Amino acid sequence: MQQPDLSNNYELIAQLRIGDEKTFDAVFKHYYRGLFSFATQYTDQDECEEIVQDVMMWLWENRMMLVPEMSLKSLLFTMVKNKCLNDIEHRLVRNKVHEKLFKMYQEQFDDPDFYVEKELVQKVNKCISELPSEYRKAFELNRFKGLTYHEIASLAEVSEKTIAYRISQSLKILRKELKDYLPVWLFF
Numbered sequence: 001m002q003q004p005d006l007s008n009n010y011e012l013i014a015q016l017r018i019g020d021e022k023t024f025d026a027v028f029k030h031y032y033r034g035l036f037s038f039a040t041q042y043t044d045q046d047e048c049e050e051i052v053q054d055v056m057m058w059l060w061e062n063r064m065m066l067v068p069e070m071s072l073k074s075l076l077f078t079m080v081k082n083k084c085l086n087d088i089e090h091r092l093v094r095n096k097v098h099e100k101l102f103k104m105y106q107e108q109f110d111d112p113d114f115y116v117e118k119e120l121v122q123k124v125n126k127c128i129s130e131l132p133s134e135y136r137k138a139f140e141l142n143r144f145k146g147l148t149y150h151e152i153a154s155l156a157e158v159s160e161k162t163i164a165y166r167i168s169q170s171l172k173i174l175r176k177e178l179k180d181y182l183p184v185w186l187f188f
């Protein structure tokens with residue numbers, strides 16, 4: 001089959017509508033660079049590439065809706081422009097949301113204790129998750145669920161002394177692992 005005539009809009013659309021991949025490849029190669037350059041007037045290059053590829057994907061997936069009277073070139077450039085404008089609008093909205101959130105929480109972000117507390121919580125959670133399984137279960141049931149040694153012993157089917165030992169060992173391990181944070185931990 002010969003190369004499609006890119007100047008004949010009716011022929012291009014007819015070939016695209018019947019699913020001619022060779023015509024689509026020719027259209028893609030012919031318009032890609034121009035569409036990409038056009039998009040750079042609105043947004044950065046990474047976004048341009050994605051936008052042009054999205055438009056081309058839309059063209060292929062919706063080829064049955066193409067109308068021979070509509071200029072393929074105009075359609076592609078209009079779609080790229082609209083996608084670029086939507087991208088700009090999306091970024092502006094996202095930036096406004098970020099600004100509002102920053103203003104709402106600026107005091108916390110400016111407060112050094114905010115970061116220390118966050119870091120401490122992460123470190124404590126990590127240390128607890130690394131406790132031996134039986135120690136961790138006993139510790140969590142006691143400290144987070146409020147169960148007594150007797151209740152935990154009944155659940156685990158072990159003695160209360162075993163539970164007391166597991167919790168005391170958990171605390172010893174946590175004190176050792178969190179020694180640098182101990183003054184802050186005690187404060188919280």
